[in-house]
Amino acid sequence: MSPEDRAAIQAELRELQQSRREFDARIEALERRLGMEEAAEPEAAAAIPVQPAARQPETATVSGQPVSPAVTASSDGKDYETTFSTPDLAEAPIADPAPPPTAVAVSGEDPSFGGRYIPGRGFVLVRGDEGELGAGVFAYARYLNQENLNPTYVDAFGRTKELADIREDIQFQKLSWNFKGWLFDPDFRYYFFFWTSNPQMGEGAQVVLGGYFQYHFNDALTVTAGVMPLPTTRSTNYTFPNWLRNDNRVMADEFFRGSYSTGIDAQGEIARGLRYRVALANNLAQLGVSSQELDAGFNTLSGALWWMPTTGEFGPSAGMGDFEEHQQVATLVGVHFTRSREDAQGQPDLDDFENSQIRLSDGTLLFSPDPFNTGGHIEKATYQMLALNAGVKFKGFHFEGEYYFRWVDDFVTVGPIPVTELYDTGFSLQASAMAISKVLQPYVTYSKIFGEYGDPWELALGANIYPFNRKETRFNIQALKLNGSPVGGSSLPSQVGGTGWVFSGDWIVNF
DSSP states (O other), X not given: OOHHHHHHHHHHHHHHHHHHHHXXXXXXXXXXXXXXXXXXXOOOSSOEEEOOOSOOOSOEEETXXXXXXXXXXXXXXXXXXXXXXXXXXXXXXXXXXXXXXXXXXXXXXXXXXXXXEETTTEEEEEEETTEEEEEEEEEEEEEEEOXXXXXXXXXXXXXXXXXXXXXXXXXEEXXXXXXXXXXXXXXXXXXXXXXXXXXXXXXXXSEEEEEXXXXXXXXXXXXXXXXXXXXXXXXXXXXXXXXXXXXXXXXXXXXXXXXEEEEEEEEEEEETTEEEEEEEESOSOOTTOOGGGSOSSOOEEEEEXXXXXXXXXXXXXXXXXXXTOOSSOEEEEEEEEEEEEEEGGGSOOTTOTTOOOOBOTTSOBTTSSSTTSSSOEEEEEEEEEEEEEEXXXXXXXXXXXXXXXXXXXXXXXXXXXXXXXXXXXEEEEEEEOOSBTTTEEEEEEEEEEEBXXXXXXXXXXXXXXXXXXXXXXXXXXXXXXXXXOSOOOTTSSXXXXXXXXXXXXXXXXXX
């Protein structure tokens, strides 16, 4: 090789090395800007869509080069707040605005990037100029003790019932493994997951495979198509898993909410801190329901509008708790509305996890064979639900409340029933504090339902412990006081009709 050739090769090598250093600097700068402290949930646990949060401008400058900011999309979606999202059951990918010239795999030649962990994206396995593939997990092991519950209860119609299965056991409760990234264009995102709940082995929806496709047009419009949580309440609007309680909602929320379905949604930011999401779906809860059991047409419309006026954000995925310890007062107010025409045939099986079913306030299923003990049953009904919420965070303290209104009417019946409509209301309150910064977070929640067939309530006292001073791993301990719970199932700590104390301890990993 001639000296000239050798010099030319060395010059090219220096240029490549310089390009690589500049690229690494860009990535590190972007990650810092996106809030590496928690840039970040399928509740199918971890799993589903995205909804951008207060996003950065369409372009930014890093190392003197114009780039568009990385964005975490969301859809119950779990790509919510761009700067603050954490994976939920399904969280959408954060698209990298400046991909390297060649893809690098985990086992590739460049150890400085392959398999790099990035909060909100998990471990980025491959990144190139044609796309990105990342992988993440939400999983936890749970100890559950229900032995202090009363073994029987009497419903609103005088029928004595036994609790299904009082438990004391340890289960590797849930595993959600997700793959997310973008393809060909950083604005075209995908999210795929599989999700299993071990206590429900052998049941219809014990293993779920799903996902969504998403396209980000601009800050005001991101469109998602696939499996998604409907934005019926705070907990189903991509806040998971950023909750105080691990993978179990407060009683009133669980009673009133919708669930996951397949459909299409639009979401975006109208003005600083003002966001919306509107979803059109097959039904109110589709997990465990086949296409043959659905009516023709889209039966469910669900939407949410929320405003974060003071700081333009409310923490990762606008979730509960102030692990981030806001130094300025962060506030949120929101409204959710859902309407769905429901059919008895299109209801999920009784204990398909993560699903919701329409119930009377004593826990009786609306679409059961004889719900009112009169010999008649309901074939079709229209569900409408309004939820209003407000919250505040400051220096580790967090408080929020939500009020629910539900109307169920327009019945199609077989045989006699005693009502033409149902109207129930309820509320939930949640409060927490970072007693030891990044280590200990005690909390309390309370909820109550004012129903036509009973007024159940629930109180929870618990704490989250963060052994590594990070949100990705925590221990949760909780004592739950139930009084006539109208909700429950093998994926939840509560049981329908339960009265008494329930104790649980969870070891959670989420990345």
